Amino acid sequence: MTNYVGKSVKRIDAYEKVTGKAVYATDVATQAKNAVYMHALTSPYAHAKIKKLDLSKAEKAPGVVGIITGDEPGANWELFPKDAVLAQNNEVIWAGQIIALVAAETLEQAKDAIELIDIEYEVLPHVLTYWDAIKADTPSVIDPMFGKRNTASDRPMDEVKNRKSPNVVGSFKLDTGNVDEAMKTADVIIERDFYTGKKTASQLETPLAVCEYDPCGKLTIRSNGMGIHGVVKMGLSKMIGVPENKLRVLAPVSGGSFGARLACIMEVLVAMMARKVKRTVVYRLTREQQFTTAPSNWPVITKVKLGAKKDGTIVALDFYVGEEIGAAINNTYFTGRMAASGANPVYNWGEARIDAEAVTTNTVPAAEYRGLGVPESEFALENAISELADKLGMSQVEIRQKNFIKRDERDCVGEVVTSTGISKCLDAVANSIKVDEPSVQDGTVWKRGKGIAAGGKQNTPLGRAEVKINFNSDGTVTLLLSSDENGMGATTALKQMAAELLKMDIDNIEVLARDTDATPYDNYGASSRTTYTTGNAVKAAALDLVKNLREAVGREIGVHPMNIEIEGTKAIIKGYQKKEIEIASLFRPVNFFEQGNYGMMKGTPVVGYGVYCPAPVLQWGEDGRCDRQWNWYQFAATAVEVAVNEETGQVKVLKYACAADTGNPINPKLVEGQIEGGVMMAIGFAVTEDHYYDNNGKIWNANLGDYRIPTILDVPKADDTYSHICPDSLPDGPWGAKGMAESITIAPGPAIAEAIYQAVGVRVDSYPMTAEKVLKLIKEKKAKEAGK
Structure with a gap:
């Protein structure tokens, strides 16, 4: 078999994972030799001055070899503000922020030494929500000394337009120019506000990094982070001043990412300590610290005003997005633009005005998380469209199909959408769940309803990828790459592509991946x-x-390359007496007694090298529009049937169907896996997951008992789930393929919200849609009906 693209080839890492032989970062930490172990002193307060910090007793404690704080010399914080990593200037700005790190011979000794640190706080007022942070008289969350420049976009913070608070640290605006006039022509207007809460990625393997130190000063880092070249190596070299040839980064098997591992924090801290103590250093966050110290996603406040004609044609959108980005200013402009871009690719809005702001709060800093704000913003948009359909008496499918952007049409930014299978996706899920047919009720307190929604997300045109392929002298092939593998099966798909083009048995190809000393550059897999x-x-x-x-075979046998074809391990000679030649037979052994050796020599592979850089973003106009904002868009749709207990408000998702436009899929089974996992995660987004705070601004549900990610008992049975692939070929994608994992998390939430409305007649306007919220709305509805 040599045709691999489009086939469900078995994952190349499946055997190691199911047999327990795969080496995770946890295994690396367990097997580390001559290692010391770090533990952190973190702030119990959301905002406080450090009046006293005495490390003397801790420094003398048994087993302690080193302590670092925010005053540690030699750090150049170009990629992250200091406050995103270690407390600075004797001030803490979120509960869980690291104040000091202790390294000791054992983890228990490090924990004991933390207890010996003498620290006194002066508790200061804190802001935990967008509504408090945007008040004009609210103190700045970020020290003004940090606040002159947004490090990610190099956009001066003072240029934020119409800043209403010192905590508004980034903004994005788009205006097609005639929204107000278009809104006047609308027959129906939907105007609502929405809110989505703060979530943690909750990977089963908590953040972990190991840094080995050798006597020559070289640091070797293994972590469950992302981007060994583009994030970790390049970032560390700048941030702690280590030459690139003194840094080696390797990636063990990852225990999950979902984008949140992109923040290069664990790697910075172990490298700083290893350089200080000249030992191997192991640092792993506890489960609680995964919630309180590691970056999480951001809550999003949205305000939607949507106008349409009686026939369902949308004529205008006025959309505000406010992001709570926590206690850091990194990525503020960029993430605001990303979240707001959820309005771009799916619908033709007629005229559009989008206003996005990033707002700092005294909470865990925000970082990348699956969907990067788009599921949150599209929760609002899809709910508004669902309500519009109900007001107009149209079906949920009809109103969406009427307003979808078609292939090769421009979105509201002005960019051409070159691939969109959203129409096919919507039809597929609607048919699976039969959304136009009302749910059958069973006469109990559990009322059933159906809902449907669509979504799309952009791909970021940043960075580049490099790949090297060696054809070895024995006829085997080695594929060298550094792209992230966080469990999604990307390495398998990439190996399939190589086998397809080389017309080679896939088992003849070995993958060497993710080692900065051996594998070529790749930015990251986000x-x-x-x-x-x-x-x-x-x-x-x-x-x-x-x-x-x-060319190499031609030189060896004296035939022009144009008369040679390569098929796997063989060279096919056209018009030559020997039709097929095993390429390995042409590699000659090295003769040590010849003065000059040339041609194909044993031990020296023939090499292929590839680089791909997406086309850059074009310059943005003053109105926020441009011809090229993103690379391409991914699309998905979801339909669900839910049951709502009208006496308790509990919501159960009984059935779901999800369809994804992946372009032409490289490995359909991997796509199905992404769909199934993405929907499960989205159910958690929508129904159960949120951060809850005590009076000191500390998360009190920072554990997997109180922070409720869905379990097998919370999701539909396999027989009640449907996964569909609805490709629309991407013109410049490999074999027409494109990514799809983030789009899956967009539509389930608004589909569940509409299904709740169909079941019990109430509209939920915030995540998570808990039983308490739903029951409150049911009671309010009944009270209003009784008042009539």
Whole structure:
């Protein structure tokens, strides 16, 4: 078999994982030699001055080898504000912020030494919500000394337009120009506010990093982070001043990411300590610290005003997005633009005005998380469209199909949407759940309803990917790459692409991955970019290898390369008496007694090299519009049937159908896995997950007992789930493929919200849609009806 693209090839890491032989970062930490272990002193307050910090007793404690604080010399914080990592200037700005790190011979000794640190606080007022943070008289969350420049976008914070509070630290605006006039022509207007709470990625393996130190000063880091080249190595070199040739980064098997591992914090801290104590350092966050110290996503406040004609044609959108980004200013402009972009690719709004702001609060800093704000913003938009359909007496499918952007049409930003399978996705899930047919009720307190929603998300046109392919002298092939593998099966899909182009048995290809001393550059695997960006680099490398093999074989046998074809391990000679030649037979042993050796020599592979860089963003106009804002868009739709207990408010998702536009899928089974996992995560987003705070501003549900991620008992049975692939080929994707994992999390939430409305007649306007919220709305509805 040599046709692999489009086939459900078995994952190349499946055996190691199911047999327990896969080496995770946890295993690396357990097996570390001559290691010391770090533990952190973290703030119990959301905002406080540190009046006293005495480390003397801790420094003398048994087993302690080193302590670092925010005053540690040698750090150049170019990529992250200092406050995102260690407390600065004797001030803490969120509960869980690291104040000091102790390294000791054992973890228990490090914990004991933390108890010996003498610290006194002066508790200061804190702000935990958007509504408090945007008040004009609210003190600045971020020290003004940090606040002159947004490090991610290099956009001066003082240029934020119409800043109403010192905590508004980033903004984005888009205006097509005629929203107010278009809104006047609307027959129906929907105007509502929405809120989505703060969530933690909750990977089963908590953040962990190991840094080895050798006597020559080289640091070797293994972590469950992301982006070994583009994030960790390049970031560390700048931040702690270590030359790139003194840094090696390797990625063990990852215990989950969902984007949240992109923040290069654990790696910075172990590297700083290893350089200080000249030992191998292990640092792992506790489960509680995963919630209180590691970055999480951001709550989003949205205000929607949507106008439409009687026939369902949308004529205008006025949309505000406010993000609570926690206690850091990194990425503020960029993330606001990303969240607001949820309004871009799916619908033709007629005229559109979008206003996004990033607002700091005394909570855990925000970072990348699956969907990067788009599921939150589209929760509002999809709910508004569902309500619009109900007001107009139209079906939920009809109103969406009427307003979808078609392939090669421009969105409200002005960018051409070159691939969209959203129409097919919507029809597929509608048919599976039969959303136009009312739910059958069973006469109990559990009332059933159905809902449907659609969604789309952009891909970020940043960075590049490089891939190298070696054709070895024994006829085997080695594929060298550095793209992240966080459990999604990307490495399998990339190997399939190489095998397809080389016309080679896939088992003849070995993958060497994620070692900065051996594998070529790749930025990172966030924004669903691996299939597209690294896939195109694999394609370029394979074509380059075929070209180089034709030339090498031609030189050896005296035939022009144009008369040679490469098929797996063989060279096919056209018009030559020997039709097929095993390429390995042409590699000659090295003769040590010849003065010059040339040609194909044993031990020296023929190499193919590929680089892919997406086209850059074009300059933005003053109105926020441009011809190229993103690479491409991914789309998905979901339909659900739920049951709502009208006496308790409890919501159960009974059935779901989800369809994804992946472009042409490289491995359909991997896509199905992403769909199933994404829907489960989205159910958690929508129904159960949130942060709750005590009076000191500390998260009190920072554990997997009180922070409720869905379990197998909370989701539909396998027989009641439907996964569909509805491809629309991406013109510049490898084999027409594109990423899809983030779009899956967009539509389930608003589909559940509409299903709740169909079941019990109440509209929930915030995540999570808990039993308490739903029951309150049911009681209010009954009281209003009784008042009539």
